[in-house]
Amino acid sequence: GENVEQHPSTLSVQEGDSAVIKCTYSDSASNYFPWYKQELGKRPQLIIDIRSNVGEKKDQRIAVTLNKTAKHFSLHITETQPEDSAVYFCAASPYDKVIFGPGTSLSVIP
Amino acid sequence: SAVISQKPSRDICQRGTSLTIQCQVDSQVTMMFWYRQQPGQSLTLIATANQGSEATYESGFVIDKFPISRPNLTFSTLTVSNMSPEDSSIYLCSVEGDREYEQYFGPGTRLTVT
Numbered sequence: 039g040e041n042v043e044q045h046p047s048t049l050s051v052q053e054g055d056s057a058v059i060k061c062t063y064s065d066s067a068s069n070y071f072p073w074y075k076q077e078l079g080k081r082p083q084l085i086i087d088i089r090s091n092v093g094e095k096k097d098q099r100i101a102v103t104l105n106k107t108a109k110h111f112s113l114h115i116t117e118t119q120p121e122d123s124a125v126y127f128c129a130a131s132p133y134d135k136v137i138f139g140p141g142t143s144l145s146v147i148p
Numbered sequence: 149s150a151v152i153s154q155k156p157s158r159d160i161c162q163r164g165t166s167l168t169i170q171c172q173v174d175s176q177v178t179m180m181f182w183y184r185q186q187p188g189q190s191l192t193l194i195a196t197a198n199q200g201s202e203a204t205y206e207s208g209f210v211i212d213k214f215p216i217s218r219p220n221l222t223f224s225t226l227t228v229s230n231m232s233p234e235d236s237s238i239y240l241c242s243v244e245g246d247r248e249y250e251q252y253f254g255p256g257t258r259l260t261v262t
């Protein structure tokens with residue numbers, strides 16, 4: 039089955055700097071790659087996603103890139119703000135289910 | 149996106165007992181999913197619940213331990229049976245959104261087994 043790895047597990051950045059989280063997946067059948075943000079004590083929230091027919095997608099300060107050949111995808115957050123502090127999960131979807139990576143705890147230092 | 153609610157929001161249960169968690173959606177959805185999130189960990193898919201058919205369980209999860217019902221297109225239940233302290237987790241339901249494969253989560257049920 040699908041296996042998703044994610045790096046780094048923790049990330050600290052200064053406010054205003056950029057943050058990059060990288061993920062790899064194993065199942066070439068995966069064609070949908072969402073990213074979730076989970077604040078402490080809250081439910082995971084879908085923040086952006088990308089499908090296999092697209093190489094890059096941007097939404098304001100957040101961008102995702104996908105390299106299907108290498109089976110890796112990344113989340114880029116620019117101009118980070120303290121409210122970006124949370125755990126971020128990448129995921130891959132083979133067929134009709136979503137498999138999550140282990141998560142990255144992002145801390146934005148004011 | 150759909151509004152998803154779960155009951156109870158939290159519970160403390162004794163080992164050996166069972167708890168049924170409810171997931172209610174404000175619109176009809178084809179696919180509903182149940183996840184477990186152990187403390188400080190990622191989300192692990194327990195099963196996929198489609199209306200009118202038996203739930204499909206992931207490796208490591210069995211129907212006897214986690215029976216699921218899906219009586220209609222807006223409701224599902226997950227039962228955690230014969231609980232042990234290792235079942236202490238947050239249990240979340242999710243539903244597929246308007247776009248293929250996208251999922252939105254309910255608020256979760258925090259279960260503590262003593």
